[in-house]
Amino acid sequence: MKKITIGEASRQSGVKVPTIRYYESIGLLAEPNRSEGNQRSYEPSDLRRLAFIRHARELGFEVDAIRALLTLQDDPNQSCASADAIAKARLVEVEQRIRSLTALKAELETMIKGCVHGRVDECRVIEVLADHGQCTHSHH
Amino acid sequence: MKKITIGEASRQSGVKVPTIRYYESIGLLAEPNRSEGNQRSYEPSDLRRLAFIRHARELGFEVDAIRALLTLQDDPNQSCASADAIAKARLVEVEQRIRSLTALKAELETMIKGCVHGRVDECRVIEVLADHGQCTHSHH
DNA sequence: CTTGCACCTCTAGCCACTAGAGGATGTAGG
DNA sequence: CCTACATCCTCTAGTGGCTAGAGGTGCAAG
Structure with missing residues (x-):
C-alpha cells in the first residue's frame, strides 16, 4: 500500500x-x-x-x-454510439481548422514573399493586412 | 462632416x-x-x-x-524588417499547428474507424483515449 | 411627445488553466 | 531530536480576447 x-x-x-x-x-x-x-x-x-x-x-x-x-x-x-459521435464532431472541427489554417498559410507566404525589406510604406505585410481585398484566398 | x-x-x-x-x-x-x-x-x-x-x-x-x-x-x-519577422514567426506557428492537427486527424480517423458501435467496453474511441501507447502517430 | 433603438459605463463571466501568497506537513541528514 | 528543505495545503487573482448583462442616457422617427 x-x-x-x-x-x-x-x-x-x-x-x-x-x-x-x-x-x-x-x-x-x-x-x-x-x-x-x-x-x-x-x-x-x-x-x-x-x-x-x-x-x-x-x-x-x-x-x-x-x-x-x-x-x-x-x-x-x-452503447458507444455517443463516444463515436463526440469523436466524429471533433474530427469535423479538426478538418475545418486544417482547411482554414492552410489557406492562412498561403496568405502569410504571399505576404512574406512580397516583402523586400524596404520601408514600411511599401511593405507587403502591412499592406495586405490593411486591405483584406488583396487576399488571394477567401476563407477567413 | x-x-x-x-x-x-x-x-x-x-x-x-x-x-x-x-x-x-x-x-x-x-x-x-x-x-x-x-x-x-x-x-x-x-x-x-x-x-x-x-x-x-x-x-x-x-x-x-x-x-x-x-x-x-x-x-x-x-524598415519593415520587424513586420516581416512577425509574419514569419506567425507562419512557423501556423505550419506547426497544421502538422499537429494533421496527425491528430489521422488519430481520430483510426479511432472512429475502429468503432463498431458495440458496447463501451469494447469501444476503440474510449480505448485509444485511455492508452496513449495505442497512438500510431507520435506528436502530441 | 413618446416609442424604441442605439448608445453609455461598469461589473462579471467565459475557458482551461497558471501564478503567487502564506502556511502546514513530510522526510532526510546530522 | 532538530533542522533544513521539498512538497503539500487553501485561497485569491490573473491570463487572453472577448461576451453578456444591468441600469441608465441620447437621439431620430412617427
Missing part, C-alpha cells in the same frame, strides 16, 4: 499538480482520500483517469466532451 | 461594438472624439485601423503582435 501523492500522480500522468487540483474542483476527478495530515492520496485508478483526461485534452477535446466520455467509460454496458 | 457612430464603425469594419470599446480600453485604438451627448465619433482613419486589426486577428495574430504592427504602420519610414 504505497501512497500516491499528488506530486507522484503528476509525474506519472504528466498533468501538472495545480491542474489536478483544478480537475478535482470542476468534478472531472473524484475527491481522493486524504492522509492524516490532510494530503491527497491517489489510487491507481485515479492515475488511469488522469492519463485519459490528459490524452483527450491533447487531442483537443473540451472538458465537457471529456466529462461525457468519462461518464461513458464508467458504465461499460452502454 | 457625417459622424461615424460606434454602431456604424462596427458595421463597416465587421468588429462588434463591445469589441471596439474593448480595443480602445487596451489601447489598440485611440480614444475618439465624443459628441455633445458623450457618444463616440470616429474618423475614416479609425475605420481603416479597425479593418487592419480585424484582418490581423482573423489571420491569428495576437494582440501584442498587432500592436507592434500598428506601431510600424504609424511610422512609414521605418
Whole structure:
C-alpha cells in the first residue's frame, strides 16, 4: 500500500499538480482520500483517469466532451454510439481548422514573399493586412 | 462632416461594438472624439485601423503582435524588417499547428474507424483515449 | 411627445488553466 | 531530536480576447 501523492500522480500522468487540483474542483476527478495530515492520496485508478483526461485534452477535446466520455467509460454496458459521435464532431472541427489554417498559410507566404525589406510604406505585410481585398484566398 | 457612430464603425469594419470599446480600453485604438451627448465619433482613419486589426486577428495574430504592427504602420519610414519577422514567426506557428492537427486527424480517423458501435467496453474511441501507447502517430 | 433603438459605463463571466501568497506537513541528514 | 528543505495545503487573482448583462442616457422617427 504505497501512497500516491499528488506530486507522484503528476509525474506519472504528466498533468501538472495545480491542474489536478483544478480537475478535482470542476468534478472531472473524484475527491481522493486524504492522509492524516490532510494530503491527497491517489489510487491507481485515479492515475488511469488522469492519463485519459490528459490524452483527450491533447487531442483537443473540451472538458465537457471529456466529462461525457468519462461518464461513458464508467458504465461499460452502454452503447458507444455517443463516444463515436463526440469523436466524429471533433474530427469535423479538426478538418475545418486544417482547411482554414492552410489557406492562412498561403496568405502569410504571399505576404512574406512580397516583402523586400524596404520601408514600411511599401511593405507587403502591412499592406495586405490593411486591405483584406488583396487576399488571394477567401476563407477567413 | 457625417459622424461615424460606434454602431456604424462596427458595421463597416465587421468588429462588434463591445469589441471596439474593448480595443480602445487596451489601447489598440485611440480614444475618439465624443459628441455633445458623450457618444463616440470616429474618423475614416479609425475605420481603416479597425479593418487592419480585424484582418490581423482573423489571420491569428495576437494582440501584442498587432500592436507592434500598428506601431510600424504609424511610422512609414521605418524598415519593415520587424513586420516581416512577425509574419514569419506567425507562419512557423501556423505550419506547426497544421502538422499537429494533421496527425491528430489521422488519430481520430483510426479511432472512429475502429468503432463498431458495440458496447463501451469494447469501444476503440474510449480505448485509444485511455492508452496513449495505442497512438500510431507520435506528436502530441 | 413618446416609442424604441442605439448608445453609455461598469461589473462579471467565459475557458482551461497558471501564478503567487502564506502556511502546514513530510522526510532526510546530522 | 532538530533542522533544513521539498512538497503539500487553501485561497485569491490573473491570463487572453472577448461576451453578456444591468441600469441608465441620447437621439431620430412617427
